[in-house]
Amino acid sequence: MLDRAPAARLLAYEILPEVARLAAGTLPRVDVQLADALATLPELEGPVVVVGNPPWRGHPAPRLEARELAYAAAYPGIEALMRDYAPSGERNWKWLSDDCLRFLRWSHEIVRRAGGGVVGLVLNHAWIRGLAHAGLRARLRAEFDAIYVLDLHGSRLRPEIPPDGGRDENVFGVRPGTAVLLLVQGGRPDGARARAAAGHGALADVYHADRWGDRAAKLAWLGANDVSTTTWTRLSGGSGTDPCCPVLKDPRYDQWPGLGELFGQWSIGMVSGHDARSYFLSRRELLARHCDLDPESVFEALYRPDELRWTAFDLHVRPRRKVMRLLRAPGARGLAALRQGGPEVRLRFLEIDRPIDNCLLSTQSTARAYAFPLLREDGGTNLDPGPLGLVNAEEAFAYVLETLGDPAYQRRCGQAQLYGFARIPPACT
Numbered sequence: 001m002l003d004r005a006p007a008a009r010l011l012a013y014e015i016l017p018e019v020a021r022l023a024a025g026t027l028p029r030v031d032v033q034l035a036d037a038l039a040t041l042p043e044l045e046g047p048v049v050v051v052g053n054p055p056w057r058g059h060p061a062p063r064l065e066a067r068e069l070a071y072a073a074a075y076p077g078i079e080a081l082m083r084d085y086a087p088s089g090e091r092n093w094k095w096l097s098d099d100c101l102r103f104l105r106w107s108h109e110i111v112r113r114a115g116g117g118v119v120g121l122v123l124n125h126a127w128i129r130g131l132a133h134a135g136l137r138a139r140l141r142a143e144f145d146a147i148y149v150l151d152l153h154g155s156r157l158r159p160e161i162p163p164d165g166g167r168d169e170n171v172f173g174v175r176p177g178t179a180v181l182l183l184v185q186g187g188r189p190d191g192a193r194a195r196a197a198a199g200h201g202a203l204a205d206v207y208h209a210d211r212w213g214d215r216a217a218k219l220a221w222l223g224a225n226d227v228s229t230t231t232w233t234r235l236s237g238g239s240g241t242d243p244c245c246p247v248l249k250d251p252r253y254d255q256w257p258g259l260g261e262l263f264g265q266w267s268i269g270m271v272s273g274h275d276a277r278s279y280f281l282s283r284r285e286l287l288a289r290h291c292d293l294d295p296e297s298v299f300e301a302l303y304r305p306d307e308l309r310w311t312a313f314d315l316h317v318r319p320r321r322k323v324m325r326l327l328r329a330p331g332a333r334g335l336a337a338l339r340q341g342g343p344e345v346r347l348r349f350l351e352i353d354r355p356i357d358n359c360l361l362s363t364q365s366t367a368r369a370y371a372f373p374l375l376r377e378d379g380g381t382n383l384d385p386g387p388l389g390l391v392n393a394e395e396a397f398a399y400v401l402e403t404l405g406d407p408a409y410q411r412r413c414g415q416a417q418l419y420g421f422a423r424i425p426p427a428c429t
């Protein structure tokens, strides 16, 4: 790369003194700055090329709040910019707290302010399809002219099945999957708007490619190839928030109502924070352990598909009372369904008759179970049959369950359900 840009000014950031010294010694043309890159936002004139293999650091939820506060104090600039990547209406955007996404936002902003250039980063691949990353994808599609995504897979957090059914290893030997991202902004202050003014689509096209297999094969392929020799699949149309990978689905899928629109009140299942002190095999055991609890407040919840456990709302860090109360009512019925989760999570919905745990369908971190009660507190229905072309909520409820369990529907739309609540075709289609 250095040979191809003989006149370019070359600037590098490294936070560790010994690594910075090593870099300065081996790369004499590069101005190596011993500095925390995220603490500054260099103003550079375009076109700018920002390349990096930034650190990845996600943190488990309990430490997150303190960490977020620390970040906000240390890096007010980048933290304010990160808000641009927040998905609209999404409460759970803790996954955006990965450091590699801060470096993405940082690089994105440098190129944006310079009025053009290229970003090339090696990232945790979760952003390609994650629900929490919908706002990030929309922003990239709106502000760049072309997006190249090379998914190197190899996730042990959310294992995937390679198309040939063989092995799939991580290129770095780490648990999250890996992807190379290239963002191109063609020298216009706002590529998307300029394209829109010229009558073209306002969103960047995404070019996607995959590499599966063992680590050695992936590294050998990377060493022998570049953008021009990669076979890309062009993804155009659709919405900005769509996953940046091909998704097989019925062409009408996006127009159908999703579970989140059909049901008025819904929420994620109860989150205990510590199952061993919140769930019990018998009512007696529960009341013996928590003798201060009002016996009227305890109830049986659906903990796993075939396991009931005694619990009480007061024993959960997030009891989701408003919705779970509807499922505690006598004769309660409802649906439990996933919002995302990998393809290996087989059980994706269940008819329910009581409050549920958020791990009801899977303990995989992205495969949380959501509850959709059929009835509201006043006895009215919580499911609008209208968008399904039906008039009766009971009938609509049976139709939703039947559709979700229909193998033909799953073949046509199963992949799309990995990226959001299932959408249901109106009854006449």
Ligand SMILES: C[S@@+](CC[C@H](N)C(=O)[O-])C[C@H]1O[C@@H](n2cnc3c(N)ncnc32)[C@H](O)[C@@H]1O
Residues within 6 Å of the ligand: 013, 014, 015, 016, 019, 035, 036, 037, 038, 052, 053, 054, 055, 056
């Ligand atoms: C994943 S390593 C990549 C190292 C090397 N570039 C490579 O590709 O093999 C990330 C590097 O970023 C440096 N780093 C981490 N946080 C940084 C920050 N805030 N500012 C500058 N450098 C940072 C680390 O010290 C480390 O050298």
